[in-house]
Amino acid sequence: MSTAEIALAPAPARPARIRLRLFRSELGLTFQRRRNQALLVLLGAVPVMVGIALRLTSHQGNDGGPNLIDQVTGNGVFLSVGALFFLLPLILPLAVAVVSGDSIAGEASAGTLRYLLAVPAGRTRLLMVKYAASVTFCLAAVATIAATALITGVILFPVGPVTLLSGSTVSLAAGLGRLALVGLYVWACVATLVAIGLAISTVTDSPIAAITATAVLPVTSEVIDAVPQLSGVHPYLFTHWWFSYDDLLRAPILTDHITQGLLTFLAYTLIFGSVAWARFSTKDVTC
Amino acid sequence: MTTTAEAGAPVEAPPLPTGDHAIATSGLTKRFHGGQLAVADIDLMVPRGAVFGFLGPNGSGKTTTIRMLLGLVAPTAGSHELLGVPMPDGWATALPKVGSLIEGPAFHPHLSGEANLRRCDAADRTADARTSRQRIGSALERVGLTAAAGKRYKAYSLGMKQRLGIAAAMLGPRELLILDEPTNGLDPQGTREVRTLIREIAAEGTTVFVSSHLLAEIEQVCSHVAVMRAGRLVAQSSLEDLRAEAGTRIRVETPDTSAARGVLTGLGLADVRISDSEVSAELGELEPERVCAEMVGVGVAVRGLAVVRPSLEDVFVELTGEGFDVNG
Ligand SMILES: Nc1ncnc2c1ncn2[C@@H]1O[C@H](COP(=O)(O)OP(=O)(O)OP(=O)(O)O)[C@@H](O)[C@H]1O
Ligand SMILES: [Mg+2]
Numbered sequence: 001m002s003t004a005e006i007a008l009a010p011a012p013a014r015p016a017r018i019r020l021r022l023f024r025s026e027l028g029l030t031f032q033r034r035r036n037q038a039l040l041v042l043l044g045a046v047p048v049m050v051g052i053a054l055r056l057t058s059h060q061g062n063d064g065g066p067n068l069i070d071q072v073t074g075n076g077v078f079l080s081v082g083a084l085f086f087l088l089p090l091i092l093p094l095a096v097a098v099v100s101g102d103s104i105a106g107e108a109s110a111g112t113l114r115y116l117l118a119v120p121a122g123r124t125r126l127l128m129v130k131y132a133a134s135v136t137f138c139l140a141a142v143a144t145i146a147a148t149a150l151i152t153g154v155i156l157f158p159v160g161p162v163t164l165l166s167g168s169t170v171s172l173a174a175g176l177g178r179l180a181l182v183g184l185y186v187w188a189c190v191a192t193l194v195a196i197g198l199a200i201s202t203v204t205d206s207p208i209a210a211i212t213a214t215a216v217l218p219v220t221s222e223v224i225d226a227v228p229q230l231s232g233v234h235p236y237l238f239t240h241w242w243f244s245y246d247d248l249l250r251a252p253i254l255t256d257h258i259t260q261g262l263l264t265f266l267a268y269t270l271i272f273g274s275v276a277w278a279r280f281s282t283k284d285v286t287c
Numbered sequence: 288m289t290t291t292a293e294a295g296a297p298v299e300a301p302p303l304p305t306g307d308h309a310i311a312t313s314g315l316t317k318r319f320h321g322g323q324l325a326v327a328d329i330d331l332m333v334p335r336g337a338v339f340g341f342l343g344p345n346g347s348g349k350t351t352t353i354r355m356l357l358g359l360v361a362p363t364a365g366s367h368e369l370l371g372v373p374m375p376d377g378w379a380t381a382l383p384k385v386g387s388l389i390e391g392p393a394f395h396p397h398l399s400g401e402a403n404l405r406r407c408d409a410a411d412r413t414a415d416a417r418t419s420r421q422r423i424g425s426a427l428e429r430v431g432l433t434a435a436a437g438k439r440y441k442a443y444s445l446g447m448k449q450r451l452g453i454a455a456a457m458l459g460p461r462e463l464l465i466l467d468e469p470t471n472g473l474d475p476q477g478t479r480e481v482r483t484l485i486r487e488i489a490a491e492g493t494t495v496f497v498s499s500h501l502l503a504e505i506e507q508v509c510s511h512v513a514v515m516r517a518g519r520l521v522a523q524s525s526l527e528d529l530r531a532e533a534g535t536r537i538r539v540e541t542p543d544t545s546a547a548r549g550v551l552t553g554l555g556l557a558d559v560r561i562s563d564s565e566v567s568a569e570l571g572e573l574e575p576e577r578v579c580a581e582m583v584g585v586g587v588a589v590r591g592l593a594v595v596r597p598s599l600e601d602v603f604v605e606l607t608g609e610g611f612d613v614n615g
Contacts, residue, residue, distance in 0.1 A: 021416055025409035029395065111393025115455065118357045118389065120382040121410035285359040286319075 100197025
């Protein structure tokens with residue numbers, strides 16, 4: 001190897017590694033933050049409590065109970081699905097709103113934003129890193145729910161081949177595969193909220209305002225989704241597709257709603273991502 | 288020397304090629320959304336290697352100017368270059384070579400001082416991760432925070448926070464350091480240390496742009512100064528020129544004031560002032576010993592004779608026509 005080659009060799013590897021440094025730093029900041037850790041603990045605790053409650057009540061005979069409860073007590077694997085079903089309407093979006101709404105506004109209100117930009121981190125790069133870290137937090141949140149639910153389910157209930165919603169039965173391994181798909185779909189659901197939270201976070205310098213606005217949106221969307229008179233707008237609501245993960249638990253998998261849901265999430269992400277970028281790249285940083 | 292008779296448009300700065308300037312602004316203006324004119328049409332010229340004092344009372348637009356320089360705030364009008372690179376387009380080239388402290392330090396309260404610096408360093412894509420630890424260590428050492436490096440930022444005292452802010456500005460090799468009120472919150476000892484630090488940094492060839500509302504704090508370290516008042520640049524020059532402009536005075540202590548005045552007038556000195564037991568005048572190019580010899584020659588009883596360099600404070604009062612700390 002000539003000296004010139006030696007001198008040039010590390011160059012191509014550098015930018016990628018350095019770009020990851022800020023992302024790693026951001027992940028550290030997100031996951032070391034007590035508040036965010038508490039959110040993950042809360043999300044992990046809910047399936048345990050639900051599992052214990054179902055276990056205690058199932059002894060007293062549960063005829064006439066909802067379908068899902070029967071399924072959970074019949075097969076512990078379903079506790080994961082049940083937990084996501086309980087947490088998806090309110091608590092999971094709230095946790096995601098806390099992290100994504102805080103992303104830019106939190107740095108602005110702490111004053112650290114001006115230093116990140118003066119370093120310079122680069123506005124677009126910072127936005128992308130913030131987005132990626134929040135989306136990673138979403139994955140961690142969904143994984144925490146699914147994992148604690150699975151462990152609780154295995155401990156408290158019988159586990160075996162999984163009976164799908166369509167009535168057919170698949171092996172335990174295949175059932176766990178379906179569960180993983182549900183988890184990924186739920187991740188996509190809440191990742192949409194990250195783009196929304198990020199956009200709101202660039203508009204205000206108050207993290208509380210950004211978090212509140214971000215948390216209120218999915219609830220509002222769910223309320224509108226529940227009003228039959230407004231059925232015309234339902235397909236355009238991102239929460240309308242949140243519970244379509246049911247279709248992943250059928251044999252064969254129904255892809256219609258899943259696809260429509262994913263496309264809706266993508267559209268929301270692109271729109272709100274653009275809003276965030278347009279706003280943030282021209283924002284006067286005065287605090 | 289550029290001054291303005293009235294707080295109108297500043298007279299042009301000396302025409303130097305911008306390549307020699309660490310900071311060069313042209314008509315830089317910021318009007319906030321509320322209509323507030325924070326910075327009005329300023330032409331700053333900061334020569335490379337200077338220690339440039341940026342003075343002005345509270346609310347005169349110092350921080351807003353610094354934010355514009357660093358690309359944090361978009362100017363309403365005007366343009367500027369940082370280290371010869373047009374901003375804001377050239378931010379990726381210019382800003383890594385610029386260290387800054389903007390309106391006080393700001394860090395994550397739950398992280399230690401060292402962890403905060405690690406984050407600053409991680410944000411800089413031009414910084415080499417392999418030397419990160421060493422650079423952070425030496426920055427902490429320079430500001431005397433090595434012992435408190437592992438302490439959480441929220442447990443820092445005001446002065447320690449300020450020091451950490453300065454450390455963050457010095458994480459990498461810098462060609463320009465922009466320090467907005469770096470001595471804010473520091474005790475007299477800390478203020479002295481910051482001045483020493485600025486001298487050291489300047490001695491290494493780094494240009495230092497330091498703002499303050501307290502003239503006395505930075506007077507001793509500056510080679511150049513500019514004065515802001517109500518968003519306008521009312522003065523800008525090297526310290527030497529500024530002092531020379533105001534003029535050195537000769538002061539003669541004597542009971543024979545009228546005779547002494549005669550001598551001074553006879554020597555052609557300007558602005559002769561007379562009081563109970565003292566006569567003074569602008570010395571100009573004249574040697575003080577000439578004055579002394581003339582006085583003694585005509586038999587004036589000289590009790591004391593002094594050459595008075597005006598304090599910068601006096602110069603400013605003269606330039607701006609009012610007390611320095613009065614907001615315009
Ligand atoms: N975000 C903002 N919106 C509206 N007006 C602003 C904003 N930031 C600053 N100003 C106004 O601009 C003017 C200049 O403020 P700036 O902070 O630049 O002053 P300064 O010289 O740094 O003062 P200090 O010595 O107190 O730090 C002030 O009148 C201030 O009220
Ligand atoms: Mg200020």
